[in-house]
Amino acid sequence: MAIGVTLDATGSDNQIDASVRLARQAAEAGLRSAWFGQTFGADSPLLAAIVGREVPGLHVGTSAIPVFGRHPLLVSSQAQTAQAATHGRYHLGLALGTKLLTEAGFGIPFTRPVALLREFLTALRQLTENGSADFHGELLTAATPIPARVPGAEGGVPLLVAAMGPQALRVSGELADGILPYLAGPRALEEHIVPAVTAAARAAGRTAPRIVALVHGVVTDDVEAVREKAAGQLAFYEQIPSYARVIELSGGRRAADVAVIGDEKTIAAEVRRYRDAGATEVVFSGTGIAGEADRRRTWALLGELAAGSGH
Incomplete structure (x- = not known):
């Protein structure tokens, strides 16, 4: 069974430098993966890309990006870039998020989260696997009049969901990798x-x-x-x-x-x-x-x- 750790360097003078140092220590200890949360601070996929580039062999992941306030085209760009930077060692986690942070932070209603997750995953899978999409859902549209492929990210990006409730688990089982x-x-x-x-x-x-x-x-x-x-x-x-x-x-x-x-x-x-x-x-x-x-x-x-x- 694989074992990893989350890295949190938010209290340091430079979160990026400190995250790289921690990641090196994790790899030296024999751990094989390092994961980064996503709040309103550092961009988690970018942080993972930098750390994965600096610490070869260590798998890196995001846990997890809320689907509210994001769009599959933009998240796909982030994920594919991280995957290319790490040569296939990046894992993308998505989350429903919370009503409190969604409405207070983005000023958008936290409504129909599971339906949004389903559409987000469907469009994102097309984008990360094919570099293109033609998805027209009830809650979002993701189409590619120009290519959205990142060379070096072929093979797709593992898609995981911070799911625990029955509906989110059903959607994740159908559409995600874990x-x-x-x-x-x-x-x-x-x-x-x-x-x-x-x-x-x-x-x-x-x-x-x-x-x-x-x-x-x-x-x-x-x-x-x-x-x-x-x-x-x-x-x-x-x-x-x-x-x-x-x-x-x-x-x-x-x-x-x-x-x-x-x-x-x-x-x-x-x-x-x-x-x-x-x-x-x-x-x-x-x-x-x-x-x-x-x-x-x-x-x-x-x-x-x-x-x-x-x-």
Whole structure:
């Protein structure tokens, strides 16, 4: 099972330089993928392209670009450019986004998100695979009167979706290559998420989807203090219905309840639980929450686990 980490250098003097440094450390630890979030700051596909170019061999990904306020033509240009820059090591994640950030940030209504996701994925698949599109949907149009192909990005870009709800999982199984569930514990994965997306993919005649589980966790000896800190950092997600639901399905009450915090033995056991629940890949986030020493300790363990699984 492949194991990676998210990289967050937003608190540094130069986010790009710091991200490259962190990526090199991740590769040296034996990790095979580095993922970048997308907010209103750094452009995630561009950041991934730079990091992937600077750190050969490391797979890089975006987790994840909200479909509201974007257009498939523009996202395809970003993704194909990153794919060409990294020689096939870029993975694009999309998300529904949230009502709060969509309406407050873009000033557009957060309506019919699943329908928009379906149209966005349909058009984006045409663009990333063929460099052209002729899509005329109810919510968006994507056509190419001039070519939209980026030389060097042949073969397409893996399309993943941060899907956890039933409707989003159905669309993702039909149209995407996999999913990026976050704060979804092994129970939610095994009993709800993996069966739903796998069934949708099978019904659409597609191969089994990738299940890239994003896990908030760290190796530390100061478990209670770190969990309380995580509770403060993750409280935002408890306001979002899709996250609140998946936390409950995982057996948790707060987001911090599904965080994986403990010593090496504890973390290794939890990684195995995610694998057994159907995760094909595990990506750890929040590994810097307990400080630099524990972050390095976490990455060292994850690198060992990755090596032991043959990835």
